[in-house]
Amino acid sequence: MKERVVVFGDAIIAIILTIMVLELPVKYFANGAVNITELLRAIGIYFISFCFVANIWFQGAYSFNRITEVKNRTLVVYLMMLFTLSLVPSATRLLIEDTTRQTIIIYGVLTFIVTLISRRLNASLELQILNGQQRTRRKQELDRQDMFTIIVLVCLLIFSWFFVRTALIVYLIMPIMAFLQNMIDREENNFVDTLDQDEQNQYYQNRKEIVGNNIQRYGRFLRDSLKDSSTQNDPEKFQAVINEWQQRLQVDIAERKKQLANEMNPKEQHKIENELRNLDRMSQKLAQRGKFPPKRKNRGA
Structure with a gap:
């Protein structure tokens, strides 16, 4: 069952990335020349969304790889996450066509929802393989991280209302930093996996x-x-x-x-x-x- 769920999710995410790149607009000047400036801008916004979706995929793939079975509640949360993630191409297209206060707020709210659902999903998958003091400690740590994430994303939404262009740069940096954080967490988990229960505590x-x-x-x-x-x-x-x-x-x-x-x-x-x-x-x-x-x-x- 786990393998089928993972394959299904990978297929959905591959389609999402494909739709986003297919919807990249190519604008022309009156003389028929390609508007390179607008094209590069569109590619830049696509890159933001690509990094965001790729980071969500990386988190999910690593978390699912650490468990042996998928619980019903986990499956429901995963499907909800895929549903909200599938809306990213539309929000990206709006942002590319007209980067305004309204479109960046729409994009920000959507990524906010996807991020929270994804974090709770990955937290439940990680806690599934822990028990006792480790589970309690890790749950408290993840709850603190989620609260910090909520505060940062809410502040970014407020910031986006006043500084649209600068917020775009921040939205580019965030998934890259999140990806690096995932690499760090994975490496620490690799180290902890070599320890026995007493050593881990x-x-x-x-x-x-x-x-x-x-x-x-x-x-x-x-x-x-x-x-x-x-x-x-x-x-x-x-x-x-x-x-x-x-x-x-x-x-x-x-x-x-x-x-x-x-x-x-x-x-x-x-x-x-x-x-x-x-x-x-x-x-x-x-x-x-x-x-x-x-x-x-x-x-x-």
């Missing part, structure tokens, strides 16, 4: 200490994602992250030992001793990964 609890703040994390995983595809299954690919993780664990172990030496309360001593055992166990597990690299987990056909 530890990673998400201490992600900022292990890979740095958001900018550092984005930079690291973006560089990794742009490497040659032949390195995707290379066990040494994420070794730098593991090494930094081990270094961080050694710092934490040293701090806990110092606390234990100065702590006089038996209850606190017991607590610190448990933390030390957990940190030491995790450090040993990471050390073993270098000797016996784990196989990639398959989280969906």
